[in-house]
Amino acid sequence: MTAPSPQDPPHRAGHVAVIGRPNVGKSTLVNALVGAKVSITSKRPQTTRHRLLGIATFPHGQLLLVDTPGIHREQKRAMNRWMNRAARGALEGVDAAMLVVQAGRWDDEDTLAYDTLRSAGVPVVLVVNQVDRIKDKPSLLPFLARAAEGREFAAVHPVSALKRQGLEGLVDSLLALLPEQPPLYAEDEITDKSQRFLAGELVREQLMRLLGAELPYATTVEVERFEVEGNLLRIGAVIWVEREGQKAIVIGKGGERLREIGSRARAQMERLFGAKVFLETWVRVREGWSDDEAALRALGYHE
Template sequence: MTGKPFHCGFVALVGRPNVGKSTLLNRLIGQKISITSRKPQTTRHRILGIRTLPQAQIVYVDTPGIHRPGRKALNRAINRAALDALLDVDVIVMVMEAGRWTDEDELVLERLKAAGQPVIAAVNKIDRLRDRRELLPWLQALAGRHDFAALVPLAALRGDNLAALEQEVIARLPESEPCFPEDQITDRSERFLAAELIREKLFRHLGQELPYGLTVEIERFEEAGGLLRINGLIWVERDSHKRIVIGRQGQMLKKVGREAREDMERLFDRKVFLELWVKVKEGWADDERALRSLGIDEHGR
């Protein structure tokens, strides 16, 4: 023990879709616990990422992207999950894309102004700016939008300047004993993480072909003799969607299964036997009861 006070608290990572919140969380934690893709609204659940340091434990809350609500129950659940996460945190990190400010960024900022916690602006993707000289005037304009606790330019994908963000976060956490064991990195079960890895591969490979009406349910998760046996059920809304997911001669489903299994073996540090099926459940994304039965409740948990 150093004798210095220990700090612990909850920190929400918030922003519009596709600004890099999940990539940032994975980099901060040092392990992949939140799925990523270029498709907006990939994240549907609140996920805790726990980072324990000698002087602090930071409990990051990765949230779905806040967006203008659509008509489907799934869209409403995603927004509720993000906004509910603001109720019980000590610090908010608003993640945004350097050099770009949209109506949805403005929507997010309006929500954060009402939350009352200190807001740190994490200005992501600075490595994608065509001219770095654009950054300073853009940051100056950003500072005029809100009294941010700090402005931190960074590149989450490359890991640039994450230590500076972390120091700004720690400086605003309350003195407290740790909330979780020091070797715990998330509150989510391996079963949940397996479903998310399958969904990530579907989003990445199918891109614009893939409708939002898709989710994954784990029907079997059993370990015997050092081998994990996992059965995943992919729910879609239409027969045409089922054909897209399976692909010609089943090739797409095989590719998704292979890549998801490889990620699971790295994450769980065990051999995995993965089987996938695809079934149609019409209208599930607009049915509150169906969302709950598939593990997405009214809070997006």
């Protein structure tokens, strides 16, 4: 390995929490910084349910991005309360945080997210995402000023995670907040989650994308089988729903929808894992699982 020259900046590495209200593009931002799909995305709020570490490695540093469920006020069900705990728990032991907001919009849930970060006592970078959607560009500067007024931010960065715009400056600002130390993960590592976990998430991503308005929130995925046979992965996934009527909807007429869910998820798995995938899916009913703490733990929702 070539020794660094005296002019090279010191290598920095550390944990950065990614916090914000639901549906502001936190997972898209993590994927863009990592350079690979480690966190599932959809247009629906609360797609992310678990804390997930995305590892973004650069020549001069390494960002360990803690992707979290969106912080929200509604806590009617055990699932909602679990996601809020997961989001707040992500702040433990981090070196810095990103508060991700939507360009042109700041509401009470953004304030809630900011207050959560302020109480954690870590430096916060404000990331104003989706600036590509703002047609009236001159209106962006006044919005940035209003968002920062009366609040303490280490830096403010307007970005488009989807189009990967504005990310270089963001990376530099984040690394400047981290301690000087060597990389904490190998250069080829992109997440701390197992392939088994990621397989379940990729199936759930298709549920979020292909099902009607409320049904995705009544579903979860459990991977019962994950076998490696050379360059072939044999994966068996159970889609859990809460009622028999929901089971019929997920399966679809003649099994058509379930086949589409499986086909799309399999293609994503093969792209991410770099292997051939044989995927089987089943749909089963477990009444009230999303409002049952014991059921959540049994289905892999651990603190």
